[in-house]
Amino acid sequence: STGTGLGFSIINEFDVSYMETNSDDLYAMLYEDNADLIKNSLSKYADIYHSVENSKISRYDILENNITKTTFENGISIYANHSSKEQQSPIGVIKGYDFVMERGAENEN
DSSP: OOSOOOOOOOBSSOOGGGGGSOOTTOSSOBHHHHHHHHHHHHHHHHHHHHHHTTOOEEEEEEOSTTEEEEEETTSOEEEEEOSSSOEEETTEEEOTTOEEEEOOGGGOO
C-alpha cells in the first residue's frame, strides 16, 4: 500500500553461518519452504497490481485497528491490515497481514 511491489529474498540451501548475521531478512528464506507462499502472494497481488498500474497514489490514510487505506487516482482503494490478527475495517473484516481491494464507482466493470 506504499506504492511498492512484492519482494522476496530466498536461497536454495541453509547454512548455519546465516545465524551469525545481523540481517533481518534472512529468516524463512528457503525456497522449498516458501514456494507456495510466493506463488499465492503473486497470484493475489497480480489483480491488484494490474488494477492500479499507471495510477498514482492520491491519498494514504491510517485508520483504526492497524488498518491503512491507500487510494489511487483511478478510484481504487487498497485496505491493508498491518497486524497479525484479523481486524474490522470500513469494508469488513480483513485477515491478519492481508489486504483487500475496493473498486471505485468508475471501476465497477
